[in-house]
Amino acid sequence: MNMTDIKSMNIEELSSLMTQLGDKPFRAKQVYSWLHEHLVTSYDEMTNLPKALREKLSAYPITALQVADVQVSKLDGTRKYLFCLSDGNVIESVLMRYKHGNSVCISSQVGCRMGCRFCASTIGGLTRNLMASEMLDQIYRIQDITGERVSNVVVMGTGEPLDNYDNLLRFIHILSAEGGLHISQRNITVSTCGLVPQIHELAKEKLQITLALSLHAPNDAKRQELMPIARRYSMDEVLDACRDYFDKTGRRITFEYSLVAGVNDSDEDAAELCGRIRGMNCHVNLIPVNPIKERSFVRSTREAVENFKIKLEKCGINGTIRREMGSDIDGACGQLRKSYMQKTESEK
Numbered sequence: 001m002n003m004t005d006i007k008s009m010n011i012e013e014l015s016s017l018m019t020q021l022g023d024k025p026f027r028a029k030q031v032y033s034w035l036h037e038h039l040v041t042s043y044d045e046m047t048n049l050p051k052a053l054r055e056k057l058s059a060y061p062i063t064a065l066q067v068a069d070v071q072v073s074k075l076d077g078t079r080k081y082l083f084c085l086s087d088g089n090v091i092e093s094v095l096m097r098y099k100h101g102n103s104v105c106i107s108s109q110v111g112c113r114m115g116c117r118f119c120a121s122t123i124g125g126l127t128r129n130l131m132a133s134e135m136l137d138q139i140y141r142i143q144d145i146t147g148e149r150v151s152n153v154v155v156m157g158t159g160e161p162l163d164n165y166d167n168l169l170r171f172i173h174i175l176s177a178e179g180g181l182h183i184s185q186r187n188i189t190v191s192t193c194g195l196v197p198q199i200h201e202l203a204k205e206k207l208q209i210t211l212a213l214s215l216h217a218p219n220d221a222k223r224q225e226l227m228p229i230a231r232r233y234s235m236d237e238v239l240d241a242c243r244d245y246f247d248k249t250g251r252r253i254t255f256e257y258s259l260v261a262g263v264n265d266s267d268e269d270a271a272e273l274c275g276r277i278r279g280m281n282c283h284v285n286l287i288p289v290n291p292i293k294e295r296s297f298v299r300s301t302r303e304a305v306e307n308f309k310i311k312l313e314k315c316g317i318n319g320t321i322r323r324e325m326g327s328d329i330d331g332a333c334g335q336l337r338k339s340y341m342q343k344t345e346s347e348k
Protein backbone atom coordinates (compact mmCIF):
# COMPACT_ATOMS: atom_id res chain seq x y z
CA MET A 1 0.00 0.00 0.00
CA ASN A 2 0.96 3.64 -0.50
CA MET A 3 2.39 4.61 2.90
CA THR A 4 1.17 8.21 2.72
CA ASP A 5 -2.44 7.33 1.84
CA ILE A 6 -3.94 8.24 5.19
CA LYS A 7 -7.50 7.22 4.31
CA SER A 8 -6.35 3.62 3.69
CA MET A 9 -4.81 3.34 7.17
CA ASN A 10 -6.54 1.41 9.92
CA ILE A 11 -6.66 2.81 13.43
CA GLU A 12 -3.48 0.97 14.56
CA GLU A 13 -1.50 2.30 11.59
CA LEU A 14 -2.82 5.78 12.22
CA SER A 15 -1.76 5.53 15.88
CA SER A 16 1.80 4.65 14.93
CA LEU A 17 1.81 7.51 12.43
CA MET A 18 0.90 9.89 15.26
CA THR A 19 3.74 8.53 17.40
CA GLN A 20 6.07 8.87 14.42
CA LEU A 21 5.00 12.51 14.04
CA GLY A 22 5.71 13.08 17.73
CA ASP A 23 2.06 13.38 18.68
CA LYS A 24 -0.24 11.58 21.09
CA PRO A 25 -1.87 8.30 19.96
CA PHE A 26 -5.34 9.59 20.99
CA ARG A 27 -5.13 12.00 18.05
CA ALA A 28 -5.42 8.95 15.79
CA LYS A 29 -8.98 8.39 16.96
CA GLN A 30 -9.86 12.01 16.20
CA VAL A 31 -8.35 11.93 12.71
CA TYR A 32 -9.94 8.55 11.99
CA SER A 33 -13.35 9.86 13.01
CA TRP A 34 -13.01 12.96 10.82
CA LEU A 35 -12.06 10.82 7.84
CA HIS A 36 -14.37 7.84 8.21
CA GLU A 37 -17.33 9.12 10.20
CA HIS A 38 -17.59 12.82 9.34
CA LEU A 39 -16.22 12.21 5.83
CA VAL A 40 -14.25 15.47 5.64
CA THR A 41 -11.87 16.01 2.75
CA SER A 42 -9.37 18.48 4.23
CA TYR A 43 -7.33 18.90 7.41
CA ASP A 44 -8.72 22.43 7.83
CA GLU A 45 -12.06 20.90 8.76
CA MET A 46 -10.49 18.90 11.62
CA THR A 47 -11.09 21.71 14.05
CA ASN A 48 -10.07 19.90 17.25
CA LEU A 49 -6.51 19.25 16.01
CA PRO A 50 -3.67 21.62 16.85
CA LYS A 51 -2.52 23.68 13.89
CA ALA A 52 1.02 22.25 14.09
CA LEU A 53 -0.32 18.72 13.68
CA ARG A 54 -2.53 19.73 10.77
CA GLU A 55 0.54 21.17 9.09
CA LYS A 56 2.54 17.99 9.61
CA LEU A 57 -0.35 15.94 8.28
CA SER A 58 -0.43 17.89 5.03
CA ALA A 59 2.35 15.54 3.84
CA TYR A 60 -0.36 12.85 3.86
CA PRO A 61 -2.87 13.88 1.18
CA ILE A 62 -6.50 12.90 1.79
CA THR A 63 -7.81 10.81 -1.09
CA ALA A 64 -11.10 12.31 -2.27
CA LEU A 65 -12.96 11.62 -5.50
CA GLN A 66 -14.36 14.37 -7.70
CA VAL A 67 -17.76 13.99 -9.30
CA ALA A 68 -17.36 14.13 -13.10
CA ASP A 69 -20.95 13.28 -14.00
CA VAL A 70 -24.20 12.10 -12.39
CA GLN A 71 -27.14 10.47 -14.09
CA VAL A 72 -30.45 10.16 -12.27
CA SER A 73 -33.06 7.60 -13.29
CA LYS A 74 -36.53 9.05 -13.67
CA LEU A 75 -37.97 5.58 -13.12
CA ASP A 76 -36.64 4.66 -9.69
CA GLY A 77 -34.25 7.36 -8.44
CA THR A 78 -31.16 5.23 -9.11
CA ARG A 79 -28.11 7.47 -9.50
CA LYS A 80 -24.96 6.66 -11.42
CA TYR A 81 -21.89 8.63 -10.41
CA LEU A 82 -18.83 9.01 -12.53
CA PHE A 83 -15.86 9.87 -10.30
CA CYS A 84 -12.50 11.26 -11.28
CA LEU A 85 -9.44 9.91 -9.40
CA SER A 86 -6.40 12.05 -8.59
CA ASP A 87 -4.47 10.58 -11.55
CA GLY A 88 -7.25 11.46 -14.01
CA ASN A 89 -8.72 7.96 -14.32
CA VAL A 90 -12.49 7.67 -14.03
CA ILE A 91 -14.61 5.04 -12.27
CA GLU A 92 -18.33 4.60 -11.76
CA SER A 93 -20.51 3.83 -8.76
CA VAL A 94 -24.26 3.38 -8.47
CA LEU A 95 -26.68 4.35 -5.71
CA MET A 96 -29.84 2.26 -5.57
CA ARG A 97 -32.67 3.18 -3.26
CA TYR A 98 -34.63 0.28 -1.85
CA LYS A 99 -37.32 0.13 0.82
CA HIS A 100 -34.84 -1.53 3.17
CA GLY A 101 -32.23 1.19 2.68
CA ASN A 102 -29.70 2.68 0.31
CA SER A 103 -27.30 0.39 -1.46
CA VAL A 104 -24.13 1.48 -3.24
CA CYS A 105 -22.45 -0.59 -5.93
CA ILE A 106 -18.73 0.24 -6.12
CA SER A 107 -15.86 -0.42 -8.51
CA SER A 108 -12.76 -2.25 -7.25
CA GLN A 109 -10.39 -1.60 -10.18
CA VAL A 110 -9.96 0.83 -13.08
CA GLY A 111 -10.96 -1.54 -15.88
CA CYS A 112 -10.68 -5.32 -15.53
CA ARG A 113 -8.55 -8.10 -16.97
CA MET A 114 -10.96 -11.01 -16.61
CA GLY A 115 -12.40 -10.67 -20.10
CA CYS A 116 -15.97 -11.91 -19.53
CA ARG A 117 -17.55 -11.82 -22.97
CA PHE A 118 -20.78 -9.98 -22.11
CA CYS A 119 -19.22 -7.36 -19.83
CA ALA A 120 -18.51 -3.77 -20.87
CA SER A 121 -16.01 -3.12 -18.05
CA THR A 122 -13.36 -5.45 -19.39
CA ILE A 123 -13.15 -4.25 -22.99
CA GLY A 124 -10.21 -1.86 -22.44
CA GLY A 125 -8.43 -4.28 -20.07
CA LEU A 126 -7.07 -3.42 -16.62
CA THR A 127 -5.56 0.01 -15.96
CA ARG A 128 -4.85 -0.33 -12.24
CA ASN A 129 -6.10 -1.49 -8.86
CA LEU A 130 -8.04 0.90 -6.65
CA MET A 131 -6.61 1.71 -3.24
CA ALA A 132 -8.79 0.98 -0.21
CA SER A 133 -9.34 4.74 0.18
CA GLU A 134 -10.66 5.00 -3.39
CA MET A 135 -13.14 2.19 -2.74
CA LEU A 136 -14.24 3.79 0.54
CA ASP A 137 -14.56 7.26 -0.94
CA GLN A 138 -17.11 6.11 -3.53
CA ILE A 139 -19.42 5.41 -0.59
CA TYR A 140 -18.33 8.44 1.44
CA ARG A 141 -18.93 10.90 -1.39
CA ILE A 142 -22.35 9.44 -2.21
CA GLN A 143 -23.43 9.55 1.44
CA ASP A 144 -22.09 13.09 1.75
CA ILE A 145 -23.71 14.40 -1.45
CA THR A 146 -27.13 12.84 -0.81
CA GLY A 147 -27.13 13.31 2.96
CA GLU A 148 -28.67 9.82 3.15
CA ARG A 149 -27.15 6.93 5.05
CA VAL A 150 -25.74 4.08 2.99
CA SER A 151 -26.72 0.78 4.61
CA ASN A 152 -25.61 -1.79 2.02
CA VAL A 153 -22.54 -2.05 -0.16
CA VAL A 154 -22.04 -4.38 -3.11
CA VAL A 155 -18.63 -4.74 -4.74
CA MET A 156 -20.12 -5.48 -8.15
CA GLY A 157 -19.02 -2.55 -10.25
CA THR A 158 -16.05 -2.48 -12.59
CA GLY A 159 -13.18 -4.79 -11.66
CA GLU A 160 -12.53 -8.18 -10.12
CA PRO A 161 -12.34 -7.56 -6.35
CA LEU A 162 -10.39 -10.75 -5.62
CA ASP A 163 -7.78 -9.63 -8.17
CA ASN A 164 -7.20 -6.68 -5.80
CA TYR A 165 -7.27 -8.85 -2.69
CA ASP A 166 -5.22 -6.94 -0.09
CA ASN A 167 -6.85 -3.60 -0.79
CA LEU A 168 -10.28 -5.26 -0.74
CA LEU A 169 -9.69 -6.73 2.73
CA ARG A 170 -8.41 -3.41 4.02
CA PHE A 171 -11.52 -1.74 2.56
CA ILE A 172 -13.91 -4.24 4.21
CA HIS A 173 -12.26 -3.88 7.61
CA ILE A 174 -12.36 -0.07 7.57
CA LEU A 175 -15.93 0.04 6.22
CA SER A 176 -17.25 -2.28 8.92
CA ALA A 177 -15.13 -1.02 11.84
CA GLU A 178 -16.46 1.03 14.73
CA GLY A 179 -15.48 4.66 14.47
CA GLY A 180 -16.22 4.71 10.74
CA LEU A 181 -19.44 4.12 8.82
CA HIS A 182 -19.66 0.84 10.75
CA ILE A 183 -21.61 -0.98 8.04
CA SER A 184 -22.32 -4.54 9.15
CA GLN A 185 -20.34 -7.13 7.20
CA ARG A 186 -23.63 -8.89 6.63
CA ASN A 187 -24.65 -5.92 4.52
CA ILE A 188 -21.54 -6.14 2.33
CA THR A 189 -21.48 -8.37 -0.77
CA VAL A 190 -18.39 -9.16 -2.82
CA SER A 191 -18.94 -10.55 -6.31
CA THR A 192 -16.25 -12.62 -8.01
CA CYS A 193 -15.88 -14.37 -11.34
CA GLY A 194 -14.35 -17.25 -9.36
CA LEU A 195 -10.66 -16.86 -8.46
CA VAL A 196 -10.38 -20.16 -6.61
CA PRO A 197 -7.20 -19.63 -4.49
CA GLN A 198 -8.45 -16.23 -3.30
CA ILE A 199 -11.88 -17.67 -2.36
CA HIS A 200 -10.11 -20.20 -0.10
CA GLU A 201 -8.01 -17.37 1.38
CA LEU A 202 -11.11 -15.26 1.98
CA ALA A 203 -12.84 -18.22 3.67
CA LYS A 204 -9.98 -18.35 6.20
CA GLU A 205 -10.59 -14.72 7.13
CA LYS A 206 -13.98 -15.78 8.52
CA LEU A 207 -15.68 -12.52 7.60
CA GLN A 208 -19.46 -12.24 7.66
CA ILE A 209 -19.73 -10.75 4.16
CA THR A 210 -21.81 -12.39 1.43
CA LEU A 211 -19.89 -13.99 -1.40
CA ALA A 212 -21.57 -13.74 -4.79
CA LEU A 213 -20.16 -16.08 -7.38
CA SER A 214 -20.64 -15.33 -11.07
CA LEU A 215 -21.52 -18.74 -12.45
CA HIS A 216 -23.50 -17.94 -15.62
CA ALA A 217 -23.38 -21.49 -16.98
CA PRO A 218 -24.32 -25.05 -16.01
CA ASN A 219 -21.10 -26.71 -17.23
CA ASP A 220 -17.45 -26.03 -18.07
CA ALA A 221 -17.88 -25.89 -21.85
CA LYS A 222 -20.56 -23.19 -21.72
CA ARG A 223 -18.82 -21.31 -18.95
CA GLN A 224 -15.61 -21.21 -20.96
CA GLU A 225 -17.47 -19.64 -23.88
CA LEU A 226 -18.61 -16.76 -21.67
CA MET A 227 -15.76 -16.41 -19.18
CA PRO A 228 -12.05 -16.91 -19.95
CA ILE A 229 -11.38 -17.54 -16.23
CA ALA A 230 -13.30 -20.82 -16.60
CA ARG A 231 -10.35 -22.19 -18.60
CA ARG A 232 -8.14 -21.71 -15.55
CA TYR A 233 -10.51 -23.11 -12.89
CA SER A 234 -13.08 -25.82 -13.49
CA MET A 235 -16.61 -25.52 -12.18
CA ASP A 236 -15.88 -28.35 -9.73
CA GLU A 237 -13.00 -26.35 -8.27
CA VAL A 238 -15.12 -23.20 -8.09
CA LEU A 239 -18.02 -24.99 -6.41
CA ASP A 240 -15.65 -26.66 -3.95
CA ALA A 241 -14.25 -23.25 -3.06
CA CYS A 242 -17.82 -22.03 -2.45
CA ARG A 243 -18.51 -25.01 -0.18
CA ASP A 244 -15.32 -24.19 1.71
CA TYR A 245 -16.48 -20.58 2.07
CA PHE A 246 -19.81 -21.73 3.50
CA ASP A 247 -18.21 -24.29 5.82
CA LYS A 248 -15.79 -21.75 7.29
CA THR A 249 -18.12 -18.74 7.52
CA GLY A 250 -21.66 -20.15 7.67
CA ARG A 251 -22.63 -17.60 5.02
CA ARG A 252 -24.97 -18.73 2.25
CA ILE A 253 -23.50 -18.33 -1.23
CA THR A 254 -25.25 -16.27 -3.91
CA PHE A 255 -24.79 -17.52 -7.46
CA GLU A 256 -25.19 -14.97 -10.19
CA TYR A 257 -26.51 -16.28 -13.45
CA SER A 258 -26.88 -13.86 -16.38
CA LEU A 259 -29.35 -15.27 -18.87
CA VAL A 260 -28.39 -15.05 -22.53
CA ALA A 261 -30.99 -16.11 -25.10
CA GLY A 262 -30.13 -19.42 -26.72
CA VAL A 263 -26.85 -19.75 -24.82
CA ASN A 264 -27.59 -20.72 -21.19
CA ASP A 265 -31.36 -20.32 -20.68
CA SER A 266 -32.92 -23.63 -21.79
CA ASP A 267 -34.71 -26.26 -19.70
CA GLU A 268 -31.68 -28.51 -20.09
CA ASP A 269 -29.41 -25.75 -18.78
CA ALA A 270 -31.67 -25.30 -15.73
CA ALA A 271 -31.73 -29.05 -15.09
CA GLU A 272 -27.95 -29.34 -15.40
CA LEU A 273 -27.42 -26.37 -13.10
CA CYS A 274 -29.71 -27.96 -10.50
CA GLY A 275 -27.66 -31.14 -10.66
CA ARG A 276 -24.46 -29.19 -9.96
CA ILE A 277 -25.58 -27.02 -7.05
CA ARG A 278 -28.33 -29.06 -5.41
CA GLY A 279 -27.70 -29.54 -1.70
CA MET A 280 -25.55 -26.43 -1.39
CA ASN A 281 -26.71 -23.68 0.91
CA CYS A 282 -27.20 -21.15 -1.85
CA HIS A 283 -29.39 -18.70 -3.63
CA VAL A 284 -29.47 -18.01 -7.37
CA ASN A 285 -29.76 -14.47 -8.67
CA LEU A 286 -31.04 -14.51 -12.23
CA ILE A 287 -29.98 -11.49 -14.30
CA PRO A 288 -31.40 -11.03 -17.80
CA VAL A 289 -28.19 -10.09 -19.64
CA ASN A 290 -27.75 -6.39 -20.42
CA PRO A 291 -26.82 -6.33 -24.09
CA ILE A 292 -23.74 -4.22 -24.88
CA LYS A 293 -23.18 -2.84 -28.31
CA GLU A 294 -19.71 -4.41 -28.73
CA ARG A 295 -21.16 -7.94 -28.51
CA SER A 296 -24.10 -9.75 -30.04
CA PHE A 297 -25.53 -11.36 -26.89
CA VAL A 298 -29.31 -11.18 -26.67
CA ARG A 299 -31.28 -10.99 -23.45
CA SER A 300 -33.51 -13.97 -22.61
CA THR A 301 -37.24 -13.31 -22.86
CA ARG A 302 -39.20 -12.60 -19.68
CA GLU A 303 -40.88 -15.96 -20.19
CA ALA A 304 -37.57 -17.86 -20.43
CA VAL A 305 -36.32 -16.14 -17.27
CA GLU A 306 -39.51 -16.98 -15.31
CA ASN A 307 -39.39 -20.53 -16.61
CA PHE A 308 -35.73 -20.91 -15.55
CA LYS A 309 -36.63 -19.76 -12.05
CA ILE A 310 -39.55 -22.22 -11.81
CA LYS A 311 -37.29 -25.08 -12.92
CA LEU A 312 -34.79 -24.22 -10.17
CA GLU A 313 -37.53 -24.00 -7.59
CA LYS A 314 -38.84 -27.42 -8.54
CA CYS A 315 -35.42 -28.76 -7.51
CA GLY A 316 -35.65 -26.90 -4.20
CA ILE A 317 -33.25 -24.12 -5.23
CA ASN A 318 -34.15 -20.55 -4.32
CA GLY A 319 -34.01 -18.10 -7.17
CA THR A 320 -34.77 -14.41 -7.59
CA ILE A 321 -34.93 -12.40 -10.76
CA ARG A 322 -32.86 -9.27 -10.37
CA ARG A 323 -35.06 -6.21 -10.55
CA GLU A 324 -33.64 -3.89 -13.11
CA MET A 325 -32.70 -0.51 -11.67
CA GLY A 326 -32.03 2.64 -13.60
CA SER A 327 -32.69 1.05 -16.98
CA ASP A 328 -33.20 4.52 -18.53
CA ILE A 329 -29.62 5.58 -17.69
CA ASP A 330 -26.53 4.13 -19.37
CA GLY A 331 -27.40 0.41 -19.06
CA ALA A 332 -24.96 -2.22 -17.88
CA CYS A 333 -21.95 -1.84 -15.60
CA GLY A 334 -19.08 0.06 -17.12
CA GLN A 335 -21.15 1.75 -19.81
CA LEU A 336 -21.26 5.21 -18.27
CA ARG A 337 -17.47 5.17 -17.91
CA LYS A 338 -17.06 3.89 -21.45
CA SER A 339 -19.32 6.49 -23.00
CA TYR A 340 -17.56 9.24 -21.00
CA MET A 341 -14.14 8.05 -22.15
CA GLN A 342 -15.27 7.87 -25.77
CA LYS A 343 -16.65 11.39 -25.49
CA THR A 344 -13.48 12.86 -24.00
CA GLU A 345 -11.39 10.90 -26.52
CA SER A 346 -13.32 12.42 -29.45
CA GLU A 347 -12.96 15.93 -27.98
CA LYS A 348 -9.15 15.67 -27.99
Ligand code: SAH
Pocket residue numbers: 114116118119120155156157158159160161191192193194212213214256258287288289290291292332333
Ligand atom coordinates in the same frame (compact mmCIF):
# COMPACT_ATOMS: atom_id res chain seq x y z
N1 SAH B 1 -15.74 -9.17 -11.39
C1 SAH B 1 -16.82 -9.48 -10.51
C2 SAH B 1 -17.72 -8.31 -10.17
C3 SAH B 1 -18.12 -7.36 -11.25
S1 SAH B 1 -19.44 -7.77 -12.33
C4 SAH B 1 -17.62 -10.65 -11.04
O1 SAH B 1 -17.32 -11.13 -12.12
O2 SAH B 1 -18.51 -11.12 -10.34
C5 SAH B 1 -20.91 -7.99 -11.42
C6 SAH B 1 -21.86 -9.01 -12.03
O3 SAH B 1 -22.46 -8.49 -13.24
C7 SAH B 1 -21.16 -10.29 -12.45
O4 SAH B 1 -21.97 -11.39 -12.14
C8 SAH B 1 -21.04 -10.12 -13.94
O5 SAH B 1 -20.84 -11.33 -14.58
C9 SAH B 1 -22.35 -9.43 -14.28
N2 SAH B 1 -22.38 -8.74 -15.55
C10 SAH B 1 -21.41 -8.02 -16.16
N3 SAH B 1 -21.83 -7.52 -17.32
C11 SAH B 1 -23.11 -7.92 -17.47
C12 SAH B 1 -24.09 -7.73 -18.47
N4 SAH B 1 -23.82 -7.03 -19.56
N5 SAH B 1 -25.31 -8.28 -18.27
C13 SAH B 1 -25.58 -9.00 -17.16
N6 SAH B 1 -24.71 -9.21 -16.18
C14 SAH B 1 -23.47 -8.69 -16.33
